[in-house]
Structure formats: C-alpha cells, structure tokens
Amino acid sequence: MHERSLVQTLLNQVQQVVDADGGGVVKEIQVQVGDLSGVEPLLFESAFAELVTEWFSQECRLVLDIVPVKAECRLCGQCFEVQDYEFLCPACGTGPVEVIQGDQVKLMSITVDSEKSVSGAKS
Amino acid sequence: MNTRVLSVRRDIQAEQKADAAAERERLGRRGTLVINLLSSPGSGKTSLLEATARHWAGRRSMAVLVGDLETDRDAQRLAPLVPVAQLTTGGACHLELPLVQRGLQALGDPAVDFLFIENVGNLVCPASHDLAEHLRVVLISTTEGDDKPGKYPKMFRTSQAMVVTKQDLLPHVPFSIEAVTEDALKIQPALKVLTTCAIDNRGIQEWCEFLEQQYQEKIESVYEPAVNR
Numbered sequence: 001m002h003e004r005s006l007v008q009t010l011l012n013q014v015q016q017v018v019d020a021d022g023g024g025v026v027k028e029i030q031v032q033v034g035d036l037s038g039v040e041p042l043l044f045e046s047a048f049a050e051l052v053t054e055w056f057s058q059e060c061r062l063v064l065d066i067v068p069v070k071a072e073c074r075l076c077g078q079c080f081e082v083q084d085y086e087f088l089c090p091a092c093g094t095g096p097v098e099v100i101q102g103d104q105v106k107l108m109s110i111t112v113d114s115e116k117s118v119s120g121a122k123s
Numbered sequence: 124m125n126t127r128v129l130s131v132r133r134d135i136q137a138e139q140k141a142d143a144a145a146e147r148e149r150l151g152r153r154g155t156l157v158i159n160l161l162s163s164p165g166s167g168k169t170s171l172l173e174a175t176a177r178h179w180a181g182r183r184s185m186a187v188l189v190g191d192l193e194t195d196r197d198a199q200r201l202a203p204l205v206p207v208a209q210l211t212t213g214g215a216c217h218l219e220l221p222l223v224q225r226g227l228q229a230l231g232d233p234a235v236d237f238l239f240i241e242n243v244g245n246l247v248c249p250a251s252h253d254l255a256e257h258l259r260v261v262l263i264s265t266t267e268g269d270d271k272p273g274k275y276p277k278m279f280r281t282s283q284a285m286v287v288t289k290q291d292l293l294p295h296v297p298f299s300i301e302a303v304t305e306d307a308l309k310i311q312p313a314l315k316v317l318t319t320c321a322i323d324n325r326g327i328q329e330w331c332e333f334l335e336q337q338y339q340e341k342i343e344s345v346y347e348p349a350v351n352r
Contacts, residue, residue: 005219013131036280038251085310087280106132107133108132109129111128
C-alpha cells in the first residue's frame with residue numbers, strides 16, 4: 001500500500017506550490033494516474049480523503065484522470081494502445097517497444113481560492 | 124471569491140527519481156553494479172544470494188542489503204559469506220531509496236563489484252520504487268504457479284531479468300517454464316529468462332555469467348575506471 005506515501009508526497013508538493021504562489025485555500029487538486037503507474041485509484045482516493053484534512057480541508061476535491069498505456073515499437077515505429085499488458089507490437093509482432101504514456105503519476109493543476117490564507121497543518 | 128488555477132504538470136515522484144539517478148551514477152562511476160531483487164516471500168532470494176556468494180568466493184566482491192518488515196534472519200544467513208546490512212521497514216511493504224542509502228552507510232559504503240538489494244517479499248509495491256539499481260531482477264519459484272507475470276504485470280514490465288528458482292521441484296509441481304516465459308515475454312519482450320536451483324547449484328554459473336555480462340555492459344563500458352579501487 002504505497003498510495004499513502006504517494007499522497008503525502010503529493011500534498012507536500014501542493015503546499016509548496018500554493019505557498020510559493022502567495023497562499024490561499026486549496027479547493028481542487030488534479031492528478032494524472034497512468035494505468036502502468038502501479039497506483040490503484042480507489043486506494044489513492046481513500047488515502048487522499050484520510051490525509052487531506054491534515055494539510056487542507058475536507059472541501060478540497062481530488063480529480064483523478066486515468067491515462068491508458070501507449071507504446072511505440074522501436075523497430076517499426078508503430079504507436080499503439082497497450083491492452084491487457086501485452087507489449088508486443090501489433091504491426092511487426094517483435095518489439096521491443098517503449099512506453100510513451102501511462103506510467104506517470106503527475107500533479108497537473110491546483111485550484112485555489114485566494115481570499116483566505118491556507119490552514120497548513122503540516123509543513 | 125477570487126479563484127485561480129495553478130498549472131503544475133509535474134511528476135509527483137520526480138524528486139525521488141532524480142535522487143535515485145544521481146545515486147546510480149555515483150555507484151556506477153566507482154565500479155559497483157546495483158541489482159534490485161524482487162519476488163514473493165519465500166521464492167528463494169536469500170538462497171540465490173548464498174549460492175552466488177559461494178560461486179564467486181574470492182573472485183568477485185559483493186555486498187547485500189536485506190529488506191524485511193521484521194527480524195534480521197536473512198541477514199544472519201548471509202553474514203558468514205558477504206558484508207550484509209539489514210533494512211527493517213517496520214511494516215512498510217517495500218524499500219525506498221533513503222533506507223537503502225542508510226544501509227550503505229551502515230556497511231561503510233563499500234566499493235564492491237556487485238551490490239544486491241534484497242527487496243521486501245512482495246510483487247506489487249516494490250515495482251514502483253527506483254532504488255538506484257542498474258538491473259532489476261524478478262524471481263519466481265516453481266511452487267508459486269506459472270500464472271504470476273500476467274497477475275502482477277508491472278513487476279515483470281519493469282524488470283530486465285526473470286529467474287525461475289527451485290528448478291529441482293519441477294517434477295512435483297504444476298509449473299511450466301514455457302508457460303511462465305510466454306506470459307512474461309508478452310509483458311516484457313526484452314526479458315532475460317534464467318532457471319536455477321540454489322540447492323544443487325543448477326543454473327548458478329549461468330546466473331553469475333549473466334551478472335558479469337551486465338557488469339561489462341553497464342559499468343565497464345560506460346564509466347571511466349575508478350581511481351584507487
């Protein structure tokens with residue numbers, strides 16, 4: 001269950017970004033999670049719900065964008081969406097293939113209300 | 124209410140990945156190949172390391188960092204053979220780089236040819252953490268069943284080699300090396316597959332030759348010879 005430590009890292013980064021931008025109340029955090037990232041969205045969401053109040057508030061929403069896995073064949077250059085974790089090139093069938101999308105856990109954006117200062121229970 | 128949207132677009136693990144890359148570079152430059160061993164509990168990681176240490180005795184230097192939730196039983200088994208440090212996670216299901224670095228410090232940061240990290244027995248979370256390894260090896264024992272690659276795809280996707288252990292038990296268990304290989308190669312077509320038995324040493328020489336070849340490819344041909352080794 002490494003989702004908990006990932007959420008802690010995420011919230012820490014959100015705090016740093018918001019502080020550097022002048023502070024405010026964090027309302028929404030958008031995160032991209034790739035299908036090959038090893039992150040289980042439900043576990044990530046429940047860890048977020050549990051931990052977010054230590055940093056911000058229960059009103060802070062998490063928006064998860066699940067990204068499918070895409071790969072490119074290094075031999076024939078074919079780009080394809082990976083289904084059922086089969087990394088064989090559908091065009092030439094040999095590979096090797098390189099993952100070009102779907103292994104990321106990325107903080108995309110933060111929505112902030114500027115009128116109140118951030119509660120910031122943790123630093 | 125004055126609402127603003129801050130665009131970030133940053134990998135949450137970027138800092139950890141950069142730290143791991145820097146540590147990998149440092150260890151490679153001074154002549155150490157780092158191998159992260161991953162598997163289910165009981166698949167034979169410690170036995171494979173014992174057999175490796177016996178095979179290389181006096182010819183190649185190696186050290187081991189052993190990850191476990193509790194106890195130093197595996198470290199005690201290896202201690203008569205090689206320098207070893209225990210990394211106790213106290214409940215965490217995987218190792219992370221700071222713990223590995225602490226273990227290296229405990230060993231006095233030895234300039235060995237091969238540094239093995241025996242990860243916590245778990246086919247899930249360890250796949251998501253870069254421990255500064257040059258080579259990631261997943262073990263699967265013949266007693267576990269040959270359907271594991273498809274069930275734990277990220278582990279096999281992120282590994283460069285798969286070692287099938289406990290070859291001696293093949294006549295007694297429903298396990299097909301062909302089936303596990305076919306399953307794993309769909310996920311990672313470049314995967315090197317090896318078969319071993321640590322009790323009678325079958326495949327140990329091939330395993331050690333593979334590691335030496337990896338040493339040549341990833342260390343000797345990449346880095347300048349280290350000074351004062």
